[in-house]
Amino acid sequence: MSLLPFLRSPPFPDVAASAAAISEPLAGGAELEIATNAVLAAIADARVGGAFWGEQPRAVAVVIGSGILVQADRLEGIDPDDIGLMPGALCDRSGTRHLSGTIDPWSLVSRCERVHADPEDELALIAGLCNVPVFGPDGALVPPDRLRDGLRTRIAAVRYRDCFSGEPVGVMQAMTILADWRRHIDRNRGIAAASGMAFWKRKAIRQFLWDGVRSPPTLSPAQGLRRAVKERGALAVWPSRIPADLPEQAARAHVPLAQVEDGFIRSRGLGAGLHPPGSIVIDRSGIYYDGGRPSDLESLLATHAFPGSLTDRARRLRTRLCATGVTKYGASGGSMIALPTGRRTILAVGQVDDDMSVKLGGAGVSGNLDFLERVRRAEPDAWIIYRPHPDVQAGHRKGHLPDATVLTLADTIDTGAPLMELVQAVDDVHVLSSLTGFEALMRGCAVTVHGMPFYAGWGLTRDLAPVPARRGRRLTLDQLVAGALILYPSYLDPVTNLPCGPELMVDRLADGFMPPATSLIRLRALQGKLRRFMTLSAEFLHG
Structure with missing residues (x-):
């Protein structure tokens, strides 16, 4: 029998x-x-090893491995359709199920009652970790210790490497990478098609949504819905780029939607500037910025156990993020502004007026002007700095306020100070639903929230909007970070095109990696500058 490494990589597309x-x-x-x-134990917990990326068929009671003959009398009382035969398995009962060779062995074995296989077969080794009885070619029960010793031999028979750097690593470090890959692939299972994906994101989206066997095709909403109905799968959508009635159509057709959005550590460059995302989230029950209904992130934060190993990882990630200055929008290159002494200072962070996070997570606040008025009412004696959103400042999105209007409510406007340095210098950061509030929390800053973003309502922020009862749990900062940055998003390494963990994405951004600017990106930047020039010119002409 030719033995592949037990811990091995999936066949990622285009890599x-x-x-x-x-x-x-x-x-x-x-x-x-x-x-x-x-x-x-870590392998069993992560469910990696063998072809863990394979298809996950309906459960069977008995699995028969390749080259194994099982007599009919050993299978009495079992429905033939509950007997699964791997390619090359032999059984003299008719009606048994023939399984593909590209099956996730963990899904198959963990749900069966027993396995008939050679003790060196990966099915047998995985069954030993899952405490499922294994019977060898002679029909005798294989001692569990023999299976575990065999697995130890397989694990020790290879050298492990960090595929992102090429450097040797220990088996536990390799395990961390494989566990991230397992989560990445599992969250993509059952997606039949994708709709509403911007054309300049589609290559990255195909890689993000690969499910271990294929990437879902990008289709029109109508075509995607028909394909999802046919395959009894989900339709992945970019919420702001689909028809308003598509969710209702999908509900009538009993097609679940998987909403896709940018992640919280995105890339270098703005999404509005046509820079492909370095991370996305895929949410099957809602979306993180909609405070009016549950989302996968909210459910995760409300229920996950958060073991110590995970929160330790989150603490190290948070420390690295803060030390490198990596943020969703990249580092600012300007100079820090002077702040008054002896007076309370407030940073008010503007957003894009028509952004979905404002519409669905703004808790009734209607845009930047309304937000700034509320900040002044909440802080009547403070010195307020207003910071417009970078997409608005670049001329790409709505939400611009004339300087004269801003200065009736705020004391100054800042567009160029290093954002995280400014966040840490003021007494309080006021946000509507901006991710800046989350980044401020990670740096130990006081945050007042006027809307209901994903990080509000867990006991870490001053919340001015009513908190949904779903968020009654009190979290530590590192539990919040673990959920939002490790468990919820998917990341794609911009160098290797492999799925990666957030730590590598932070390192790539901190090291200054910048994908080449395409002609489309340069054209988009010029378009933004022209739009901003026209806006400022109109302000000047109208006084």
Whole structure:
């Protein structure tokens, strides 16, 4: 039997197998790494090893592995349709189910009652981790210790590498990468088609939505809905780019929608500037910026156990983020503004007026002017700095306020100070639903929230809007970070095009990686400058 490495990489599209490889044959004389009980427990917890990216068929009671013959009398009392045969398996009962060779063995084995397989077969090794009985070619029960020792041998038989750097790593580091890949692939399962994806994002979206077997095609909303009905799958949509009645049509057709949006560590460059995203979120029950109904992120924050290993990882990630100055919109290059002494200082963060997060998470606040008026009412004696949104400032989106209007409510306008330095210098940061509030929380700053963004209502912010009862749980900052930055989004490494964890994305951005500017990006920047020039000219002409 030819044995592949037990811990190995999925066949990611558009990525060479050698570049994606997480494991390689050992060179002569290399020292073996012993797989401890902790390693085996981590593998079982992450459900990685074997072709974990494969299809997940309906459960069966008995699985028969390749090359194994099981007599009919061993299968009495079991419905033939509940007997699954892997390619090459032998059984003299008719009506049994023939399974594909590209099946996720964890999904198959963990839901069955017993496995008949060679003790070296990955099905048997995984069954040993799942405490499922394994019967060998002779029909005898295989001792669990034998299966675990066999797995240890397989794990020690290869060298592990960080596919993002090419450097050798230990098996536990390789496990972290594989676990991220498992989460990435699992959240894509069952998506039949994608609609509403901007043409300049589609290549990245295809890579983001790959489910271990294929990427869903990008179709019109009507075509996507028909395909989802036919395949009994979900339709992935970009919420702001679909017809208003599509959710109602999907509900009538019993097609679930998976809403796709930019993640919280995005890329270098603005989305409105046509820079492809470095991370996205895929939400099956809502979307994170809609405070009026549940979302996958809200449910995760309300119910997840957050083990210590995860919150430790979140703390390290948060420390790295703050140390590097990485934010959703990149580092600012301007100079810090002077702040008055002996007076309370407030940063009021503007947004895009027609942004979905304002419409659905604004808790009744109607745009930047209304928001700024509320900030002044809440802080009548404070020195207020108004910071317009960068997409608005660049001329791409709605929400511009004339300087004269702003200065009737705020004391100054800032457009160029390093945002995170400014956030940490003021006494309080006021936001409607801006991600700046989350970034301020990560830096230990006081945050007052006028809307209901995903990070409000967990005991970490001063909330001026009513908090939904769904958010009654009190979280630590690192639990919030773990949910929002590790568990909820998907990330794509801009160098290798491999799914990655948030730590690598932060490192890439901190190291100054910048994808080449396309002619489309340059044209978009020029368009924004022209629009902003026309807006300011109109202000000047009208006084």
